[in-house]
Amino acid sequence: MIKPDGVQRNLIGKIISRLEDKGLKLVAIKFLRLTKEQAAEHYREHAGKEFYERLISLITSAPVVAMVWEGKNAVFIVRKLMGATDPAQADAGSIRGLYGMSMGRNIIHGADSVDSARREISIYFRPEELVSYEKTLETWIYEEK
Numbered sequence: 001m002i003k004p005d006g007v008q009r010n011l012i013g014k015i016i017s018r019l020e021d022k023g024l025k026l027v028a029i030k031f032l033r034l035t036k037e038q039a040a041e042h043y044r045e046h047a048g049k050e051f052y053e054r055l056i057s058l059i060t061s062a063p064v065v066a067m068v069w070e071g072k073n074a075v076f077i078v079r080k081l082m083g084a085t086d087p088a089q090a091d092a093g094s095i096r097g098l099y100g101m102s103m104g105r106n107i108i109h110g111a112d113s114v115d116s117a118r119r120e121i122s123i124y125f126r127p128e129e130l131v132s133y134e135k136t137l138e139t140w141i142y143e144e145k
């Protein structure tokens, strides 16, 4: 998800390009403003933490881009591309490393496991909104088994 700060900073195109360029495949995308309920479900693991209220307030403050990306080890790959949670610690070439300055404005969210990806996808998308399709480039991205 491109968070409100990423959208406001005009980073939608750059972030999508990075994921596309890596070889990941976009299967669903939605531009929306999260409700309090969606935000609470999304970040339920952080309920009660010191930064929780600020996190919910930011994520519901303006529109976001929710996306589903597919690929081998997609969760791991996306987290590598995102960089560490704190942009000050994130690798210089990562999305947070390149574009972020502080933890509470770290541009992008990515699911941290396949289980959380499934849960998060179901908050924003109906199953039929995920599009299954072939990309002819795939033989140039993955070695055939």
Ligand code: GTP
Pocket (backbone or CB within 6 Å): 046, 051, 054, 055, 084, 085, 103, 104, 105, 106, 108, 109, 110, 111, 112
């Ligand atoms: P997400 O992809 O957004 O879930 O980030 P993450 O998995 O790298 O971090 P985590 O799930 O631990 O925290 C969720 C979000 O809460 C982070 O992306 C930050 O925006 C925010 N956050 C986490 N820890 C802190 C903190 O100590 N202070 C503040 N201000 N924000 C925090």
Ligand code: MG
Pocket (backbone or CB within 6 Å): 110, 112
């Ligand atoms: Mg997280």
